[in-house]
Amino acid sequence: MDEIRTGNRRSIRLARKLPLSYVLLAKGRGRAPRGGCTGPTVAQVAAVCLSSPVPDNSYTGQGERAGPVSHSDSTQVAQSTMAGGDNPSVICRAVAPSRPHGSIVPSERGDLSPAPGQGGSLGLARERTNLSALGLSPRVIATIQNARAVSTRSLYGSKWRVFEGWCDGRGLTSYQCSVPDILCFLQDLLEKDRSFSTIKVYLAAISACHVGFECSTVGQHPLIRRFMKGARRRLPVIRRTVPEWDLSMVLEALSQYPFEPLGSISLKLLSFKTALLLALASAKCVSELHAFSVHPSCTKFSLSRDMVSLKPNPAFMPKCFPAFTSEVLELSAFHPPPFSSLEDERLNALCPVRALRTYMNRTSAFRKSDQLFISWAPPHGGNPISKQRLSHWLVNAIALAYESKGMQPTGGIRAHSTRGIATSWALFRGVSLKDICSAASWASPHTFVRYYRLDVTNISVAHSVLGVGSA
Structure with missing residues (x-):
């Protein structure tokens, strides 16, 4: 209009x-x-009242925004690391539904996942329209779109809306525009200093919602593929080669006050410490940690309570599926009692099995979900947290460890950095590449070598070589 x-x-x-x-x-x-x-x-x-070409979305309301998930032995890697409603029928379908608003915002009020159907329920409406034009039923379309994770659909939806606005300003039809128009949009992103990964997300969103060209999608067009290759050369990915934070200092802080004694610290600090120890001991990414469940079929302690077996929720689908080799995480106690020295007692404070057992006991009274990590703060205590909130826990735990030692935390700490630091220290302490890749769910060692391996040695190669001539 x-x-x-x-x-x-x-x-x-x-x-x-x-x-x-x-x-x-x-x-x-x-x-x-x-x-x-x-x-x-x-x-x-x-x-x-206007007629609408948008198909019925009654089946995709829940599918586009599903609720939070309720539900390899990496011991060698762990020890090496540690040592170092309205009625919809009343509203006419001719009216365009409002777009989702809001995001997950960290606050002291609690860590609550977004409610089902909230934020991103319209995710890829244009894709649904394209699939409906092929004669597919709404139920089939909902299943097809469910192949992407909820966060991916929400991200694609936001990027597609940006592209729609760009096309509207030039009088173009977004889902039928030509290759030169798409390349012009991507070039604008390139000249605005967007990163290569961001441009790839925009292209993926356009490919999902555009009708395509003959028998190929937008991303498969030869000119667009050549453009992306050229953009990759102009925007090289700069990988960190040194750790973002000091693992030994953080582990030392976790074994002392205010993170100890474990039985009397606040539930907030216990949650932070348990999440960080489990991330370091397992080398798992946040999405895999988020998928762990306390259901008896997923979490099992040994009779002596010194070993634990963790499995993700059966509905969880990792990124490397089906090459997901480490479905079960097995951890054994780290320097368990009886202690032969004060050092053994200090190292036992870093035991992830001990922290996990204490955390599950403390949260069992008010737990409202089988998801392992739940909110600790009222009034949402007991509710499952989101993956974004779990990432905040890991970053906050590292920052609090720095502050407890009287040091200022380094800037730019990311939750994903635990993967690179844990696996790099494991390699430095003699763990094989095969065991590292199995623990971190990497199908190939090239992933670790190219993206995650860090220089964690105390003595550089240059100093070790030049030191040969010294006494």
Whole structure:
């Protein structure tokens, strides 16, 4: 609708394009809200009704935003590391649904995952329309779109909306535009200093929603593939070669106050410490840690309580599926009692089995989900946390460890850095590449060597060679 005007009443002039719901649904003068996350209320009397080509989305509301997941022996790697509603039938389908708003924001009120159906329920509506044009039923379309993770669908949806806005400003049809138009958009991203990985996400979102060219998708077109190869050369990926933070200092802090004694510290610190120790001992990524469950079929302690076997929720699908070799994480106690020295007692404070057992006992009274890591803060205590919140836990644990030692944490600490630091120290202490890749769920050693291996040696090669001539 290019222009909308009323009869003899005050006219409405649209200085910019607005969602259709602001015009057809909002009460009053049809003015779009300037802030907030609440959508417009439904008008009591609809003055305009338009037919819509968008198919019925009754099956994709839950599929686009599923709720949080409720539900290899890496001991060698672990020890090496440690040592170092409204009725929808009333609302006419002709009205475009409002876009999702809001995001997960860290706060002291708690760590709560977004509710099902919230934030990204419209994810890839354009893709659903394309699939519907092929004659597929809504249930089949929902299953096909479920091949992508919820976070991926939400990310693609946001990138596609940016591309739609770019096309609207140039009078182009976003889902049918030509190859030169798509290349022009990608070039604009390149000249705005977007990273190569960001450009790849935009291209993936366009490929998912565009109708394609003959028998190929947008990403498979020869010119676009050559463009991406050229962009890769212009935007080389700079990989870190040294650790972002000091593992030995963080482990020393975790074995002392305020992270000890384990039985009397706050549940917040216990949650941070358990998550960080489990991440370091397992070399797992955040999504795999997030998938662990306390259900008896997934978490089993030995009779002596000095070993634990952890399995992810059966519904969890890792990125490297089906080449996922380490489905079971087995951990044994680290320097268990009786202690032969004070050093053994200090190292036992870093035992992930001990921390996990204490954490599960402390949270069993108010737990509302089988997911391993749950919120500790009221009023959402006991609810499962999101993957983003779990990432914050890992970063906060490292930062608090630095502060407890009277040091300022380094900037740019990422939760994913635990993977590279843990596996690099394991390699330095003699763990084989095969065991490292099995623990970290890497199908090939090239992944570790190319992206994760860090220089954790105390003495560089140059100094060791030059030191040969010394006494």
